[in-house]
Amino acid sequence: MKIHSPGKFSRVFLCVLLVFLPATTFAKRRAPAGGRVAVVVDERLSALRATPEFSGVLLRRMSRGALVAIRGEKRNRAGVVFYRVNVNSRTSGWIQRDALVSPWRAGDDARLLRLIKGSEDFDRIVRARIFLANFRFSGFRPEVLMIYAQAAEDIAGRLSRDASRRLDEKEMTAGGAPVFSYYLNFNGLDRYNRQGITFVFDAREKRFRYDGEGWQELVHRYPRSPEAVEARKRLAATGALSTK
Numbered sequence: 001m002k003i004h005s006p007g008k009f010s011r012v013f014l015c016v017l018l019v020f021l022p023a024t025t026f027a028k029r030r031a032p033a034g035g036r037v038a039v040v041v042d043e044r045l046s047a048l049r050a051t052p053e054f055s056g057v058l059l060r061r062m063s064r065g066a067l068v069a070i071r072g073e074k075r076n077r078a079g080v081v082f083y084r085v086n087v088n089s090r091t092s093g094w095i096q097r098d099a100l101v102s103p104w105r106a107g108d109d110a111r112l113l114r115l116i117k118g119s120e121d122f123d124r125i126v127r128a129r130i131f132l133a134n135f136r137f138s139g140f141r142p143e144v145l146m147i148y149a150q151a152a153e154d155i156a157g158r159l160s161r162d163a164s165r166r167l168d169e170k171e172m173t174a175g176g177a178p179v180f181s182y183y184l185n186f187n188g189l190d191r192y193n194r195q196g197i198t199f200v201f202d203a204r205e206k207r208f209r210y211d212g213e214g215w216q217e218l219v220h221r222y223p224r225s226p227e228a229v230e231a232r233k234r235l236a237a238t239g240a241l242s243t244k
Contacts, residue, residue: 034086035069038102041112041130045099052082052094059093065130068100101134109138116147122191124151129195142218142225149214149231152197159199160207162188179203212238 031037040046043064049056052074062068068085071092075081081097101108109131116127128148135141163186172182180203189199189208199208215231222228 038100048093142227146227152210
């Protein structure tokens with residue numbers, strides 16, 4: 001855990017959670033060998049089957065974010081395209097094409113953006129993170145960064161309410177640890193932390209705030225984009241606009 005200087009929030013004690021950056025430091029999963037790599041984005045369609053038919057034996061359900069290597073494709077009798085994929089050195093099968101995206105396939109960035117916009121809450125964050133990790137040169141990247149950052153800001157308010165409701169003041173005081181540390185260890189944060197979302201905790205108001213890393217990236221990497229204009233406003237409002 002890092003502690004950041006409060007800067008313009010000098011009257012407010014701010015503690016920073018987690019050391020991830022949202023869009024530039026995603027951990028890379030090991031891709032399987034044997035073909036062009038794609039990533040699962042829609043787990044509703046991600047059944048890995050022994051044959052390219054919906055009646056095919058289910059081998060496993062692929063998790064969102066999983067990498068596969070595409071070896072071939074086939075259109076089944078229903079007109080749906082399935083990919084023959086390697087999951088690892090021991091497992092292969094058939095998966096519906098619509099469950100996957102890949103940076104080498106034209107139009108997949110636009111398709112994933114539509115899916116992100118149609119998603120909500122945690123699903124929106126996860127799919128935006130997949131986009132940012134895999135489509136590094138897409139023209140839609142500034143838009144996705146703004147969606148990712150806005151979703152994080154929206155989540156901060158809900159997490160604040162959840163933590164205040166579930167953490168008992170008397171119990172925390174009796175425990176002897178600093179009260180703010182109970183908030184920083186609140187288990188409701190865990191799945192967002194794993195998605196690279198970083199929050200700051202305002203001990204005076206007992207609330208979490210998004211730390212603005214996505215907005216910072218917009219300002220510094222895409223300064224002429226319309227999203228950067230909005231990002232500067234958000235950062236200025238929080239006193240977090242940096243000159244780095």
